[in-house]
Amino acid sequence: MAIYLYLDRESPIHRLHPVTKVSSLVLLFIAPMLVIHPVVLFPFLLFLLGVGVTSGCLTNLRRVWPFMVTLFTFTFLIWCFFYGGQREVFRLAGLRITQESMLFGLGMALRLVLLFFVGLVFLSTTRIEELTAGLQRLGLPYIVGFTLSLAFRLVPVFMDSALVIVQAQRSRGLDFGRGGPLQRLRKYLTVIIPVFMTALRKADGMAVALEARGFRAGQERTSCFRYSFSRLDGLALVAAVSFNVLYLMLRHWGMGLVG
Amino acid sequence: MWGNTRMVVLTAICASLYAAILIPFKVIPLIPGVTEFRPANAVPIVCSLMFGPAAAWGSGFGNFIGDFFGGMGPGSLFGFLGNFFYGLIPYKLWGALSSREPVPRGPLSWLLLAYVILLSSTVCGVTIGWGLNLLGFLPFSVLASIIVTNNSVVALVLSPLLLRALYPRVKGSGLHYTDLLEGRALSAGRARLWGVLLLSLGAFGGLAWGELISLGTVKLRLIQELGMTTATGAFDVGLGMLPAIALIVLGLALL
Known part of the structure; x- marks a missing residue:
């Protein structure tokens, strides 16, 4: 029974070093948290689609798209009701829906879908051995x-x-x-x-x-998996860092936020 | 704990059992991408009372594995932490309040188990609700109450029956945490009672306080003066609830 999302492909994303994959995951989780405006988040969506196409993991989208639509709709609706704002569009059961709340709801829904998408790409391209190897190299x-x-x-x-x-x-x-x-x-x-x-x-x-089998024998552990860094890893990390720098700059200039 | 091979295996087993029961129910979401109907919520409580610290790590890992199937994001970190507490509190609390076996037989043990479940569920809900509101994903008022209800109802219905069926077998097979760790898992003396008090105050007080901040009934002047007020209430809830989180952590350290 296939319960995990990993897809065995020969793509540049699959070939990345586990440390690059885990680090990029963290960096790409941070980037959409820095801004909320849907227009500013849109290039990030395009970037992820590009990564998805390159890694051949868009087939997994077919498995999860109903979930993504529900996530998007639910988040949009909940923030429409909970976010304040000035310019009222209409009232529903005593709750004000404003232009700001709708824009914020849209941004938040897109943000959560993007975060889910980042996770999806990671899970589709990373084996469990790679995840643990990456975490161990990072100090686990x-x-x-x-x-x-x-x-x-x-x-x-x-x-x-x-x-x-x-x-x-x-x-x-x-x-x-x-x-x-x-x-x-x-x-x-x-x-x-x-x-x-x-x-x-x-x-x-x-x-x-x-x-x-000698578990906890106190000797240094060896692994049959060998990973090496390549130029691709550098490129992936630069791309992940770039989004964070770009969104930080936009935020600093007062752009990318709502209200 | 990590020096004992059986505890390591039990950690993996708790995690995989939790995840194996969580994953099929991912299709019945209560809050899409955040939480769902979880009959598995009885597993951390039952495992904690049988396997002690192995269940705490197991619950954290199990929730993380569940997130792997759908819904992994920055919130997974708080999901790990909340579920770690959810698996850590039951055995520590029971150990502090009673010297009997955690199998409900009389009214007192039923009451005690209900309190253990309620407190663990509240700490889990407060931690995850606080974390996800801090990240600006969902209001504390929506999330915390759903998690507390979901956790406590399922655990209250299933845990007593599971404990009755499983506890004697675990004790008999020598896999109970007190047999494996030789009593090293619990603090001693009066500190434990202080721990129970602080933990209860942090959990129940934190839940009420968080609801008040999240619903805007209480406004924090410091946040307003610093100009950190946001529509999501990220800083209000994030900073306003720090004392409650500190009480929970301190209470746990003393237990």
């Missing part, structure tokens, strides 16, 4: 990185076992969609408890297997 202790990567690997195992249990319970006549909300919630116990028991049975065996 080995043991924490190892735990995180082990957890990532176990998710599909437990999801698969949950699906098997759901099917087994259904074949015994359990209807998860029947009854009130609390009754339905309680029916999940018939899935959660067996999944927990499977996990507990694995825990001890896994610990023994790890120790048998």
